[in-house]
Amino acid sequence: xxxxxxxxxxxxxxxxxxxxxxxxxxxxxxxxxxxxxxxxxxxxxxxxxxxxxxxxxxxxxxxxxxxxxxxxxxxxxxxxxxxxxxxxxxxxxxxxxxxxxxxxxxxxxxxxxxxxxxxxxxxxxxxxxxxxxxxxxxxxxxxxxxxxxxxxxxxxxxxxxxxxxxxxxxxxxxxxxxxxxxxxxxxxxxxxxxxxxx
Numbered sequence: 675x676x677x678x679x680x681x682x683x684x685x686x687x688x689x690x691x692x693x694x695x696x697x698x699x700x701x702x703x704x705x706x707x708x709x710x711x712x713x714x715x716x717x718x719x720x721x722x723x724x725x726x727x728x729x730x731x732x733x734x735x736x737x738x739x740x741x742x743x744x745x746x747x748x749x750x751x752x753x754x755x756x757x758x759x760x761x762x763x764x765x766x767x768x769x770x771x772x773x774x775x776x777x778x779x780x781x782x783x784x785x786x787x788x789x790x791x792x793x794x795x796x797x798x799x800x801x802x803x804x805x806x807x808x809x810x811x812x813x814x815x816x817x818x819x820x821x822x823x824x825x826x827x828x829x830x831x832x833x834x835x836x837x838x839x840x841x842x843x844x845x846x847x848x849x850x851x852x853x854x855x856x857x858x859x860x861x862x863x864x865x866x867x868x869x870x871x872x
Contacts, residue, residue: 676704676758677833677857678864679733683713684765685837688735690864697727703751704758705731707744711762711770712736739766741811746774749806753777756807757830760789763809764798764834776805782849783822792819792831796838816840825849829857836866843871 675692682690697717709715713733720729739762744752749772752759756772763770778785786807790800793809795817801808816838819831828847835842850857862868 675731676755677761677829678860679731680704680708680755680758680761681833681836681864682733683708683711683735683739683762685735686737689732691730691732693730694723694728695731697729697731699727700751703744703748704755705733706748707742707752707759708733708762711739711742711766713739713762739811741766741768741770743770744772744806746805749774754781754826757785757789757826758833760793760807760809760830761833764793764796764811764814765837766809766811769808769810771803771806771808773803773806775807778806781824781826783824783827785824785827788820788822788824788827789830792817792827795819796831796834796842814838816842819844821846821849823849825851825853829854832858832861832866832868836861836864841869 675695678690682688705715716732717729786802790802793800797815798812799810821828821844828850858868
């Protein structure tokens with residue numbers, strides 16, 4: 675859900691609801707970051723299922739997101755959502771950063787490298803840090819994305835592609851099947867134009 679919620683935050687007036695979302699506080703860091711950047715984040719129907727807190731989360735995009743430096747102590751709560759965070763950071767006014775996230779270097783890919791290089795290809799100014807990334811919001815353009823066989827890189831840039839006038843294309847999207855086989859169908863249902871050129 676993170677990619678769609680971040681995409682909603684990045685688009686003024688856009689609104690996405692993720693139903694039955696896990697709200698374990700160890701995994702909700704992205705929601706706190708989106709709220710700190712100015713997005714409207716609302717949780718309804720909060721309840722417990724199988725011993726875990728869940729609820730329906732609605733994110734609405736403001737007129738313009740504010741830049742925000744994610745505190746290092748928050749990083750463990752959104753380490754897997756940093757690729758979704760770049761969707762919001764690229765749309766924010768100013769420089770946003772995440773630190774304390776060296777673990778990104780040893781995921782399915784070196785996500786710091788993959789995010790920085792692909793954002794640069796999309797016209798977004800980035801700076802790699804040993805334990806994170808700095809992203810300056812700006813005008814986004816479509817590009818040929820190197821997926822590095824990483825599902826989260828594909829999903830992040832596919833969601834970013836919904837905001838570009840020109841298309842976002844990928845060298846390989848097969849990795850998405852590992853975590854979200856219907857991702858592109860969902861993206862299309864939310865209004866993005868998705869085309870398989872294989």
